Amino acid sequence: MPECANCHAAPAAIEDIGAEPPRPWCPGCATALVRAGDPVLDYCRLGVDGDAYARVLAAGSTEALLFG
Ligand SMILES: [Zn+2]
Numbered sequence: 001m002p003e004c005a006n007c008h009a010a011p012a013a014i015e016d017i018g019a020e021p022p023r024p025w026c027p028g029c030a031t032a033l034v035r036a037g038d039p040v041l042d043y044c045r046l047g048v049d050g051d052a053y054a055r056v057l058a059a060g061s062t063e064a065l066l067f068g
Contacts, residue, residue: 001046004029013049018042027052034060 001011004026012024018040025033025040027049033039034056045051 011049012046014040014043014045014053016040016043027056031056031060 002015002024004010004012005023006029007026010026010028013027014025014030016023016025024046025043030040030053039057039060041057043050043053045054
């Protein structure tokens, strides 16, 4: 599993496939983006933490979900 491209301190939970190259994010950094109003919407899940991110996204964003 790749490490987070932002903090390099945690394994990635999701991968932003809208970025080139695709950018891995850990749960903490991905959640921070949701809180900041700039969530990753075009992503693939990496394991169970990806499912947790999907729930954070559903709770913290008014954007339509692309997956789930
Ligand atoms: Zn991170």
